[in-house]
Each structure stands twice: as structure tokens, then as C-alpha cells.
Amino acid sequence: GLDAAGFLENSTNFNAIMNSKGLFAYNKGTNVSFSVTVRNKQGTGSGYVEQDFNDLAKMDTLALSKIAASKANGSAGAKAIEPGKYTVILEPLAASDMLGNMFRGFDARSADEGRSFMSKKGGGTRLGEQLFSENVNIYSDPMNPELPSATWRGDGLPVKRTQWVEKGVVKNLSYSRYWAAQKNVEPIPFSRSIVMEGGNQSLEDLIKSTEKGILVTRFWYIRSVDPQTLLLTGLTRDGTFYIENGEIKFPLKNFRFNESPVIMLNNVEALGKPVRTGTGMIPPMKIRDFTFTSLSDAI
Structure with missing residues (x-):
């Protein structure tokens, strides 16, 4: 039962x-x-x-x-395998869990003040730099038919389609009215309607293309380890499975991970078709060298 x-x-x-x-x-x-x-x-x-x-x-x-x-x-009868670096298939929910923490780092003020992964050593921001793989494209659009949202913020600023990452290059940061005035630029509000572009492959297609790897349903209890590198730690949950020769072979005990979404998005092997997760459209992802550091007895 x-x-x-x-x-x-x-x-x-x-x-x-x-x-x-x-x-x-x-x-x-x-x-x-x-x-x-x-x-x-x-x-x-x-x-x-x-x-x-x-x-x-x-x-x-x-x-x-x-x-x-x-x-x-x-997932009953889960087996334990050694922690380490593995190819992972992240379901859209798991990918969204990681990326949600990254999107908060697109705030221009925290970048200018040296408090985020968007801060450049010695001062300034990493706007215009290639931080991710070339197949990473991220934008927000309140008029997207799959996730429509308000076209204005609570302070009255209009929200428009904004390209945040194009072919791995950071194209925009979010500016509040106050910080835009300090920097003499136009304010750019951050929209909740985030879309990360992907391909046409399904989750099943990504699994079939994997010789050895781990399927992750979702993460939880995610905490920041280092805001400068966006290093995060957390746990897998609610279904973690070992993949071999394109098939799910057996359930796995849950892992603790230590990983940065920035590094993760530099290790993209394939992206599937984006699906709605919360207020975003996120694809399933095939990522190499994802770092698991220990096992967890929780299910």
C-alpha cells in the first residue's frame, strides 16, 4: 500500500x-x-x-x-554507491531547484558591491562575460503563453521581455529604481517568468542516451556555502536512481551534493524540452561531473 x-x-x-x-x-x-x-x-x-x-x-x-x-x-530497497562526480540527469524540478538560487544573483547592486557570483575581482560586474556553456540561453517574458505574469512590478516599473543569458554570455543584470539612479542607467526589473531554452528531447531520451549516470527527481534543504562562487549544498529527495546503458537499473540512497549552478551550466551535455515548473520553463538536463559528497539515510 x-x-x-x-x-x-x-x-x-x-x-x-x-x-x-x-x-x-x-x-x-x-x-x-x-x-x-x-x-x-x-x-x-x-x-x-x-x-x-x-x-x-x-x-x-x-x-x-x-x-x-x-x-x-x-525507490524502495535503495542501494548505496560511493559519492563522487557523476553524470546526472536532472528532472526539470531538480534543475529549477538549483537555478532558482542562481537567478537571485542577477541583481546588479549585489554584483557591484562584491556580494555575488556576478561580482568581478577588483570591482565591477561580470556583465558581458561568458560564464556558461554556449547552449545556455535564458530570458524572461511576462507575455509567454505558457507562464503569463504581470507586465509591471509593485513599484510600477514595466516588465518586458529581457534576455539574461545568450549563448552563455551574461546580457543583462536587474536594476532597481534606486540602484539604476545611482549608476545612471535604466531600471531593469527581474521577472518571475523565466525561460531556459532547451532542445526537443524528452526526459526519457536523455536517460536512453546515458551510459552511466544518476537520475535526480529533486533537491531540498539547499543552502549557500559561498555566495562568491554560488557553491550550494543540499540533498537529493523523493526518487534517485542509477542509470546504466540507457536504462534505470536500481534506486539509490540519497546524496548530499556540493555544487555550483555556474559550474553545472558549464558542464551541460544535453538539454531536453522545457516544461513548466512553478513560475518558470526549465528543461531536463544532462550534466557531467556533478559532485556528490556523502550519503544520506533520509528517503
Whole structure:
């Protein structure tokens, strides 16, 4: 038998802003989110799925629940292998867990003040530098039909399509009104509607292309180790599996990792088709030399 617990939230929203200087803006939208954790009765296997849409008709809770149940059954009897550097297939949720921490580093003020991985040694920022593999392209667009969002921020700044990374090169940083005034530049708000471009391969295609590797469902308990290099540490969770000759062979005990999304995005071997994860569109990723440092008994 299996135990399950989850959330289903369907919401509508309306926001408006106006001031005495003639500003008036409004936005209305909908969102539906579903997440479920499934565990076996023995507490030795766990699976998880999470999905967001703006259209309730797109949500298939039964299909998603079956995926979580399959992972719960499939992750029982996990084996331990030595930590180290492995090729990994990160499901979109796992990739999103890592990238969410990176996106916060695109703030221009923290970069100018030497507090982020976007800070240049000796002063200044790394704007215009190639920090990632050439196949890394990231932009935000509030008008993207798969993840529409407000076209203005709470302070009234308009939010437009913005290219953050193009062919691995940092193209823009986010400037608040205050910091833009300090630097005499136009303010650039950061949008929640982040899209990382990928290819046409499915998650299954990436698995089939892997001779030896590890499939990661998601990460949790992620903490910063070094903001300057964006080194993070955290744990795998809810389904970690060993891949051999293009097939999932057996479940693995969870790992602790020490890895930087910056290094990760320099070790990209393949990107799959982006899917909606929270407020972003993120592809599954095949990454080489991902660093696992120890084992965890948690499921």
C-alpha cells in the first residue's frame, strides 16, 4: 500500500496600481498548482511530483499522481554507491531547484558591491562575460503563453521581455529604481517568468542516451556555502536512481551534493524540452561531473 499527501490550489487574481503622477496599471490572471508526495507503508520509498499551469484544463492530477506512486514503489530497497562526480540527469524540478538560487544573483547592486557570483575581482560586474556553456540561453517574458505574469512590478516599473543569458554570455543584470539612479542607467526589473531554452528531447531520451549516470527527481534543504562562487549544498529527495546503458537499473540512497549552478551550466551535455515548473520553463538536463559528497539515510 501507499500513503499520499498533497495540495491542489486553483486561484484567480486581480491587481491594480495607480498614483497621483498619472500611473495606472492592472493585471488579472489565473493559476493552478498541484503537488503530491507518495510513500510506501514501510517508509522506505518516496515519490513526488509538482506541476503548475495557468489553465485548469491542462492539469492531469491522475497522471501526475501515478508518476509519484511509481517513484515511491521504485525507490524502495535503495542501494548505496560511493559519492563522487557523476553524470546526472536532472528532472526539470531538480534543475529549477538549483537555478532558482542562481537567478537571485542577477541583481546588479549585489554584483557591484562584491556580494555575488556576478561580482568581478577588483570591482565591477561580470556583465558581458561568458560564464556558461554556449547552449545556455535564458530570458524572461511576462507575455509567454505558457507562464503569463504581470507586465509591471509593485513599484510600477514595466516588465518586458529581457534576455539574461545568450549563448552563455551574461546580457543583462536587474536594476532597481534606486540602484539604476545611482549608476545612471535604466531600471531593469527581474521577472518571475523565466525561460531556459532547451532542445526537443524528452526526459526519457536523455536517460536512453546515458551510459552511466544518476537520475535526480529533486533537491531540498539547499543552502549557500559561498555566495562568491554560488557553491550550494543540499540533498537529493523523493526518487534517485542509477542509470546504466540507457536504462534505470536500481534506486539509490540519497546524496548530499556540493555544487555550483555556474559550474553545472558549464558542464551541460544535453538539454531536453522545457516544461513548466512553478513560475518558470526549465528543461531536463544532462550534466557531467556533478559532485556528490556523502550519503544520506533520509528517503
